[in-house]
Structures are given as structure tokens and as C-alpha cells.
Amino acid sequence: MKSALITGVTGQDGSYLAEFLLEKGYKVYGLRRRTSTPNYENVQAIKDQIEWISGDLTDLPSLIEAVRIADPDEVYNLAAQSYVAASWPQPILTGNITALSVTNMLEAVRIVKPTARFYQASSSEMFGKVLEVPQKETTPFYPRSPYGVAKVYGHWITVNYRESFDMFACSGILFNHESPRRGLEFVTRKITDGVARIKLGLQNELRLGNLDALRDWGFAGDYIKAMWLMLQQDTPEDFVISTEETHSVREFLEVAFSYVGLNYEDYVVLDPKFVRPAEVDLLIGDCTKAKEKLGWKQEVNFTQLVHMMVDEDIKRVQAEARYANAMALS
Ligand code: NDP
Ligand code: GDR
Numbered sequence: 001m002k003s004a005l006i007t008g009v010t011g012q013d014g015s016y017l018a019e020f021l022l023e024k025g026y027k028v029y030g031l032r033r034r035t036s037t038p039n040y041e042n043v044q045a046i047k048d049q050i051e052w053i054s055g056d057l058t059d060l061p062s063l064i065e066a067v068r069i070a071d072p073d074e075v076y077n078l079a080a081q082s083y084v085a086a087s088w089p090q091p092i093l094t095g096n097i098t099a100l101s102v103t104n105m106l107e108a109v110r111i112v113k114p115t116a117r118f119y120q121a122s123s124s125e126m127f128g129k130v131l132e133v134p135q136k137e138t139t140p141f142y143p144r145s146p147y148g149v150a151k152v153y154g155h156w157i158t159v160n161y162r163e164s165f166d167m168f169a170c171s172g173i174l175f176n177h178e179s180p181r182r183g184l185e186f187v188t189r190k191i192t193d194g195v196a197r198i199k200l201g202l203q204n205e206l207r208l209g210n211l212d213a214l215r216d217w218g219f220a221g222d223y224i225k226a227m228w229l230m231l232q233q234d235t236p237e238d239f240v241i242s243t244e245e246t247h248s249v250r251e252f253l254e255v256a257f258s259y260v261g262l263n264y265e266d267y268v269v270l271d272p273k274f275v276r277p278a279e280v281d282l283l284i285g286d287c288t289k290a291k292e293k294l295g296w297k298q299e300v301n302f303t304q305l306v307h308m309m310v311d312e313d314i315k316r317v318q319a320e321a322r323y324a325n326a327m328a329l330s
Pocket of ligand 1: 081
């Protein structure tokens with residue numbers, strides 16, 4: 001039985017990856033950090049199948065202990081301060097977790113189990129300012145946020161450990177990927193949650209920032225398969241994972257609102273609070289290398305993704321409303 005250690009297992013990608021690896025017969029160890037109110041929402045269905053290890057990405061001793069306990073064949077380093085907008089008000093925290101802590105994780109693996117295969121969650125945010133379209137593995141980086149800068153560090157330190165210590169370490173440069181488990185502050189989920197609340201009469205407007213930003217949006221459940229495929233290769237390499245299509249925030253709004261018979265222009269309010277100090281205007285990835293070498297391909301397209309997220313949010317908001325009504329009557 002193979003074993004895998006996942007950091008960030010309670011997040012969107014970690015939860016899908018854990019389910020995928022459990023189905024493949026892996027023993028899955030999940031690193032969880034201490035919080036005063038633990039949140040297992042994404043992993044509720046598999047919580048008892050995960051071997052939980054306490055630790056924090058910023059705390060090297062806890063990571064050394066985690067690798068010692070798990071003795072993993074594969075390590076997936078998904079934990080991060082992953083919200084770009086929060087990286088301006090919290091640049092040091094973002095640097096500590098999203099950048100420097102990648103070295104903590106690599107050190108823990110190098111010290112305890114250097115033969116383990118290591119996956120680093122790199123990001124299309126590293127491309128930032130548009131220098132080439134579409135973006136691929138050889139496109140230069142020009143990050144536009146403290147988050148993007150931190151991810152560039154995480155990316156290069158992973159390359160460096162591969163080259164310095166001959167470790168099987170690789171980075172997936174993943175473009176935006178979404179799902180019903182996406183955090184509520186990210187624009188896609190903010191929109192689908194808003195659509196559900198507006199449709200059910202619980203909200204009457206949706207406040208957003210830049211509607212012209214273009215993103216290459218895929219489904220998280222497809223993307224975690226690429227992470228696994230990268231660690232099954234003969235040699236460690238970095239891969240872009242994307243859908244090769246780009247859509248604006250405005251297009252996402254159109255598809256989401258029209259799906260429930262509404263016009264987004266009647267509800268969306270532009271709010272400068274959500275406009276960023278520097279923006280990534282256009283992301284579209286070329287994942288030819290992944291298609292050819294990994295045999296990876298996306299299964300869920302843009303419209304299916306938006307509809308899936310709206311459907312799930314309507315179900316969830318309805319259930320919450322029913323519960324609130326029942327509590328009010330009891
Ligand atoms: P999420 O924000 O959903 O999950 C982040 C996870 O990291 C959570 O489990 C969180 O734990 C954990 N975490 C944060 N800080 C620490 C810490 N100090 N110690 C231990 N755990 C910590 O992110 P996603 O699942 O969307 O993304 C996974 C990774 O992929 C991230 O590194 C992200 O930056 C990167 N990425 C994501 C893309 C996307 O479109 N989703 C695209 C490209 C890269 P807790 O539950 O306690 O908060
Ligand atoms: P992003 O995702 O920054 O691409 O990072 P996000 O959904 O936050 O923003 C996408 C685009 O939408 C615009 N936008 C808004 N965004 C948010 N969150 N809220 C709003 O109200 C709003 N209005 C407009 C943004 O300006 C931006 O252009 C995600 C994260 O998952 C990262 O961790 C990951 O590395 C990258 O994707 C690839």
C-alpha cells in the first residue's frame with residue numbers, strides 16, 4: 001500500500017486529492033494546523049479515513065515529525081495562504097507560509113525521507129503581467145501580488161532542491177480551478193453563492209471589483225489528477241495545467257445568472273473595495289506538455305463548471321434556510 005502526506009488537506013484541492021488517493025488504495029496522512037474552531041467541511045465524508053497529523057507549515061519540527069510518522073511515498077504540498085487579495089494586507093504572513101515554508105517542507109523531506117516524491121502547488125499567478133500568450137512552462141514570471149511573488153519563491157526552491165539534492169521534486173503550474181468546495185471569497189464561488197441567495201430571495205445585490213479580468217478556469221476535481229500523474233513519471237518535471245480557454249469575470253456572471261433566468265446587470269454593483277492594487281489582466285495556459293507527457297485532459301468544461309457550482313450552492317443555501325426556519329420555530 002502506498003502512502004501519501006498531504007498538506008492543505010482541508011482546503012479545496014486537498015480534499016479532492018485525498019478522496020482520489022483513498023480510492024486508489026493509498027494510506028492518506030493529512031497535516032492539520034490547530035485552529036480554535038476546526039473546519040472539516042470539505043473532508044466530512046472521508047474524515048475517518050484520513051490519518052491526521054498536527055502541524056503547521058511554518059513550524060519545521062512539526063513537519064519533520066509529520067514526515068517521520070507518515071513515512072510517505074508521495075508528499076503533496078498544497079497548504080498556503082492562497083487568497084491573492086489578502087496578500088497585500090498580510091504580505092509577511094503570505095511570505096512566511098506561501099514562500100519560505102515550502103523550504104520547511106522540502107527540508108523535512110530531505111532530512112527524513114529524501115526518496116519521497118514531492119509535489120509543489122505552483123500557480124499561474126507567477127506569470128502575472130502578460131509577457132506571452134498563451135502562458136507555458138517556459139514563459140517568464142512577472143508576479144503582480146505578494147502572493148504571486150511568494151509562489152515564485154516556492155517554485156524555484158522546489159527546482160533548486162531537485163537540482164541540488166537529486167530529489168524527485170516537481171511543480172504543477174496550475175491555472176485557476178474551482179468547484180463547489182472553493183472558498184467563498186474567491187470570485188467564482190462568491191458569484192455562485194450570490195446567484196443562489198438572490199434566486200432564493202435572501203440577497204438583492206452582489207458587490208464585485210474588476211469584471212474585465214480574464215481567467216482560465218477549470219474544475220478542481222480534474223486538476224488533482226494531474227498532480228498525481230506528475231509524481232508517477234520516471235523523471236521529475238514541471239507542468240502547466242489549464243483548460244486553454246479564457247473567460248472574463250463578466251462572462252462567468254452571464255452564464256451563472258442566466259442559468260437561473262436572471263440578468264446579472266440587475267444585481268451586480270461595482271465596489272472599489274474589491275479592486276486590487278495591481279491586477280493580473282489575462283491568464284490562458286498552454287498545457288500541451290501535460291497532454292502529451294502525462295496524458296492528462298480536462299473533463300468538465302466552463303459552462304458545466306458554472307452550472308455545477310450554481311446547482312450546489314442553491315441546494316446548500318436552501319438547506320441552510322430550512323434549518324434557520326426550523327430553529328426559529330422551535
Ligand atoms: P485553499 O485555500 O482551499 O486551502 C489551503 C489549505 O492550506 C487549507 O487546508 C489550509 O488550512 C492550509 N493552510 C494554510 N496555512 C497553513 C499553515 N500555516 N499550516 C498548515 N496548513 C495551512 O487552497 P486550494 O485548495 O484552492 O489550493 C491549494 C494550493 O494550490 C494552494 O497552495 C494554492 O495557493 C495553490 N493553487 C491554487 C489554485 C486554485 O485555483 N485553486 C491555482 C494554483 C495554485 P485551514 O483549513 O486550516 O485554513
Ligand atoms: P485569483 O482568484 O486571484 O485569480 O487567484 P480570485 O477568484 O480571487 O480572483 C479572480 C479575478 O476576479 C477578480 N474579481 C474579484 N475577485 C474576488 N476574489 N472578489 C471580488 O469581489 C472580485 N471582483 C473581481 C479579481 O480581481 C481577479 O482578477 C486564484 C487563487 O486560487 C490562487 O491561490 C491561485 O494561485 C490562482 O487562482 C491561480
